[in-house]
Amino acid sequence: MPAIDWPSVHAEALDIFGRYLRIDTSNPPGRERAAARFLGSVLEAEGIRCEYIETQPEREILVARLDGDGSKRPLMLCNHTDVVPVESQYWTVPAFGGEVRDGRVYGRGAVDMKGMGVMQLMAVLLARRLALPLTRDLVFCAVPDEEALGRWGMRWLCEHRPDVVDVEYELNEGGSGSDEFEGQSKRVFAIATNEKQVCWLRLTAVGTPGHGSFPHPSDSNSAVRLARAVQRLAEWQRPLIFTPETTAYVERLADAGLLPTLRERAALDSAIHRSRPLLAMFMNTLNVTMLQSGIKANVIPGRSEAVVDCRLLPGQSRDDWLAEVIERVGDPNVSVEFHEDLDPDEPVPVAWDTEFYRVIEAVIHDAIEDAVVVPGMTVGGTDNRFLRQRGIPAYGFAPCIVSSEERAGFHGNDEYLTVDNLNLGCELTFEIVRRMCS
Ligand SMILES: [Zn+2]
Structure with a gap:
């Protein structure tokens, strides 16, 4: 040449x-x-x-x-x-x-x-x-x-x-x-081999509508039920998940002295938890992004909705995730379903x-x-x-x-x-x- x-x-x-x-x-x-x-x-x-x-x-x-x-x-x-x-x-x-x-x-x-x-x-x-x-x-x-x-x-x-x-x-x-990794000066090259998948969910709480001037059992107020469901999701402590590629990711960065090794699991976990970009690579994320309830100050809403933006790690199934969220919400009056704008195909x-x-x-x-x-x-x-x-x-x-x-x-x-x-x-x-x- x-x-x-x-x-x-x-x-x-x-x-x-x-x-x-x-x-x-x-x-x-x-x-x-x-x-x-x-x-x-x-x-x-x-x-x-x-x-x-x-x-x-x-x-x-x-x-x-x-x-x-x-x-x-x-x-x-x-x-x-x-x-x-x-x-x-x-x-x-x-x-x-x-x-x-x-x-x-x-x-x-x-x-x-x-x-x-x-x-x-x-x-x-x-x-x-x-x-x-x-x-x-x-x-x-x-x-x-x-x-x-x-x-x-x-x-x-x-x-x-x-x-x-x-x-x-x-x-x-x-x-x-x-030119740096987590504030440490080092030349690190990331070759992206996969990406997270979007999994938006819609939560719908139903209750009994009524007049705002009259005592109303909180269990039958859809806004209260939805708020409880959202609270449960927000407090959900989820484990870190290691995929074959994020395992290799940790090994290489540990070899370079930039992360604790896989054997130092407690130190590694806390390093991951300290960094939002790292945490996003090791966890299915979940953020409540939309809430909708009520039409008037004196009407108890019979129906309230939330949208939750979830991002799943490669290899995680949407159906399994949906089942986990339903279990975590734990309320038969709050339904959880896939958002209608979701990509029809799940990435491989x-x-x-x-x-x-x-x-x-x-x-x-x-x-x-x-x-x-x-x-x-x-x-x-x-x-x-x-x-x-x-x-x-x-x-x-x-x-x-x-x-x-x-x-x-x-x-x-x-x-x-x-x-x-x-x-x-x-x-x-x-x-x-x-x-x-x-
Ligand atoms: Zn671009």
Whole structure:
């Protein structure tokens, strides 16, 4: 393989990144067609074939492909082209300017996730220019609508074009490197291998309506019964749950001296309980988010409702969880059921310790000597869930070292990615592709 002139690749990536950030793809409404066409024009200029798939007016999915020799199944690099809206009054730089200041590239989408889109784009361009002999197809996929549940993006693609997502592995957002772990200075890289599943529940208490001026047994006041049920859920002490990947997570961080070991279980448990981000990885969470009761000051409500936002660990069944919640509520006059907006399909946890995971891990270790690499879990949702539902090991990983200040840009103000991170991400993404595909 000829040597790569990295300084010129970095300059090219920076130029593309700036132009990409200037395309306003705020979702709603999205209008990601311009972004798909922009990325596609860069690829087509080098003879890479692109397909544009319209899912709604002005919204397109871009799929570009480099053919392999077919000895292995495809690898997909995937990113989303939409961004969350901007409250421009809180920004000190133009949100769609793509300005570079003090080694930082500013703009909505810089970290979420146009920067990673450019890293993936550069990896495909380099594979083409270097004429890498590919053992598998390399698929570049840029989708709209990730920020609004993926209905016109990845979910649409999986439902309507299963041929495109017929891949062995996929790489998307969801994890990254960090320069600290729980306040301890260390470079820790989390490769997201699974994510929690949303399990919203609705509680409905029924009682006997009546006049507010007259003594009323509290047992037959639906608001009182609902309040008791909610209180029981709030006080519920749930155990920590270890999955195969969070066990590996603890082992690796313990080896690096960043967490107590599994044998020091009491110390480990209290370290987890002290940190909300950690606790979210080891526990099914439950938060009461909506309460509704009563129509008038002098009417005892016959019906009261609550919505509870539960997030379950990978591998936990929704039905089992529902049964546990019903038992905890313990009141036949309070029914508990799944919320009507719940995803119809339950996600399937996928294997984490695969060829692809090990390649990513090795690339990080070779580039960054003291790196700690752990399998991570995304607590929120990403497009990876649609691929995992199809049994595809879809990993979330931006190969950058994102500081906590940079991380605050996710859906925040003055979002930026450092030029150093853009450069590192381009180099590592290409190396991951090179090792996986050639
Ligand atoms: Zn994102």
